[in-house]
Amino acid sequence: DDLRQGSVPLRSQEMLGAMGDAIERVERVVAEGGWPNIPGNRMIRPGDEDERIPMVRRVLVLWGDMRPQRGFSSFSLDGEMEAGIRRFQSRHGLRVSGRVDRPTLQALNVPPAARLAQLRMNYNRVRDLLSLKIDERYVLVNVPGFQAEAVWRHTVERRHRVIAGKPDRQTPVVTANIRALNFFPFWRVPESIANLDVIPRLAKEPDYLQKEHIRVLTGSFVGPEIDVSNVDWRSVDAKNLRFRQDPGPHNALGLVRIDMPNEHGVYMHDTPMKPLFEQRSRAFSAGCVRVQDVFDLAAWIGRDEPGMSRERIEDILQGGQAIDINLSRPLPVAFVYVTAWVEEDGRIVYRPDIYGKDQVRELASDREREHDPDAPPMPRETLAP
Known part of the structure; x- marks a missing residue:
């Protein structure tokens, strides 16, 4: 499980204090002089001699990640070392295999001084989070951690895996207010996705609109629908066209959209592509945030509304009709970028710097996958925000 454990929020004085202690520990590792670069790229498996x-x-x-063993100098990857490798992989957001594969070797070779710089940078980020003027009840999405936490009175009540934006379509750092839950939403395809994804695909798959339940409208998303049977998508001027996907299980937003107006136009939502949550690194979206078990989060968000509950959400889903639940009291939400933190047991956790904001020696998720032939298969990519 790659979710954070315990009830201490990322945005807390407790976290800041733990990170300060961790910085002192890493400073001692740096003072010991580090270690030589581990050479080669050949995988080392449990039981191998190397x-x-x-x-x-x-x-x-x-x-x-391992206890010291006085006078022990085996060249075999034994069971105790395999357990240590698994702990190391878990702490670094890598696929937990017990093997020294390329992503693991590359993480092992990040110098302690670089990890110290990363930890200090993230200490400052967490400190800045404490200055946010938000209520005691809020949702926080840590983008490179691929997780969301629902917080009330300085205690994490829920955590969820999330899918964030690809490196070339990044999920922004933003603070906003959740104002509504939109069940069975239309998806109004943004112009950028229409130009980059939809129209090029239509040039290759003329029946794509029908398969994905997408209508083409003129002028606006409530404009008249046009007959696309004779449109040449290789030469069409799409400036006045709008693409709108019908509600339903096929919809790229899934069955609920969490409305949080902001200058970037991003939001949280359900997804039909649930197998992607099983990936360790989850930078797959066009900038919005997809949430695992999103109906549980929606129930938590709306729990102060009269008649709102998880059972009420099930009734809405069974009814199959579009319903908007407007919050009488908007709920703060923050998308943040934190690549290192400390768990309640004292473990220092690092995550890949997926957007290159840290400038330390860390690999992005696409390169990790490139060098990990045993990673779980990727589901077929579909159009999605």
């Missing part, structure tokens, strides 16, 4: 094993063990011991 001359690099003592070097890997030294790194795991220094980071606290």
Whole structure:
């Protein structure tokens, strides 16, 4: 499970204090001089003999993922070391396999000084979060952590896996207010997605609109629908065309949209592509945030509204009709970018710097996948925000 554990919010004095203590620990690792670069790129599997094993063990011991063993110098990846590798992989957001694969080797080779710089940078980010003027009840989405936490009175009550924007379509750092829950929403395809994704696909798949339940309108999203049977999508001027997807299970927004007006036009929503939540790195969207178990989060968001409950949401879903639940008291939400934090047991956790904001030696998720032939298969990509 790649979700944070415990009830301490990312945005808290407790987290800031724990990160300050962690910085002191990493400073001691840096003072010890680090270690030589572990060479090669050949995978090391449990039971393998390899001359690099003592070097890997030294790194795991220094980071606290293995206990030191006096006078022990085996060249075999034994069970204890496999457990240490799994702990290291879990802390770094890597696929937990117990093998020293390329992504793991590259993370092992990040110098302690770079990790210290990353930890200090994220200490400042968490400190800045404390200055946000938001209520004691809020939702926080940590983009590179691919998770959301629902907080009330300084306690995390829910955590959810999320899917965030691709590196070339980034989910922004933004603070807004959740104002409504839109059940069975239309998806009004943004112009950028229409130009980059929809029209090029139509040139190759003329029946794509029908398969995806997308209508083409003129002038606006409530304008008249046009007959597309004779449209040449290779030469069409799409400036005045609007693409709107009908509500339903096929809709790219799934069955609920969490409305949070902001200058970037991003929001949280359901998705029909639920297998993507099983991926370790989840930068797949066009900028919006897809939420696992989103109806549970929706019930938490709307729980102060009269008659609102998880059972009420089930009734809405069974009814199949578009319903908007407007919140009488808007709920704060923050999308943040934090790539290092500390768990309640003291473990320092790092996540890949998917958007290159840290400028430390860390690999983005697409490169990790490129070098991990045993990663779970990717589901077929579909059009989605």
